[in-house]
Amino acid sequence: MAEPSGHPLFTEALRVINQAIEAHRDASPWREIVASTSGRRGPKVFSVAIHEGDPPRVVDRYAVRMHEGRFEVVEQGRLEAAPDWQVSVDHLRHLVVKPGEYMEAPAKLDLGWLEQRLGIGPQPKRRRGWRIGRVRRPS
Numbered sequence: 001m002a003e004p005s006g007h008p009l010f011t012e013a014l015r016v017i018n019q020a021i022e023a024h025r026d027a028s029p030w031r032e033i034v035a036s037t038s039g040r041r042g043p044k045v046f047s048v049a050i051h052e053g054d055p056p057r058v059v060d061r062y063a064v065r066m067h068e069g070r071f072e073v074v075e076q077g078r079l080e081a082a083p084d085w086q087v088s089v090d091h092l093r094h095l096v097v098k099p100g101e102y103m104e105a106p107a108k109l110d111l112g113w114l115e116q117r118l119g120i121g122p123q124p125k126r127r128r129g130w131r132i133g134r135v136r137r138p139s
Helices: 006-023 030-036 089-097 099-104 112-118
Strands: 044-052 057-067 070-076 085-088
Touching: 006 030, 006 057, 006 070, 006 089, 006 099, 030 112, 044 089, 044 112, 085 089, 089 099
Parallel strands: 044 085
Antiparallel strands: 044 057, 057 070
């Protein structure tokens, strides 16, 4: 069987990601991802850049929508927006070739960018106190 490439590779990788999220939708952070893209909050659209080689060069761009915890391709081709998700062709191939690995351990999907974009991931701590930004006077 021939290995998928281009658009079929990307759509097959999204299918694997969707299955992994669906299988673990009752666990964190997948529960929060599904909740933040469902109901009144509506679908979210993200831009994706697929790169390959060293140094990386962009070989394709997509707009994907996430609704009810599922990714769907909206548009392929030239997108003006900066990419929310940059993924390598090798990573997509690995997703398609070994889907069971990602079904068992969905943390390997490396969707930290999505958590950050949806505002559900760990946020950096802000320094607190009245002294922040103040210059210490010499004694």
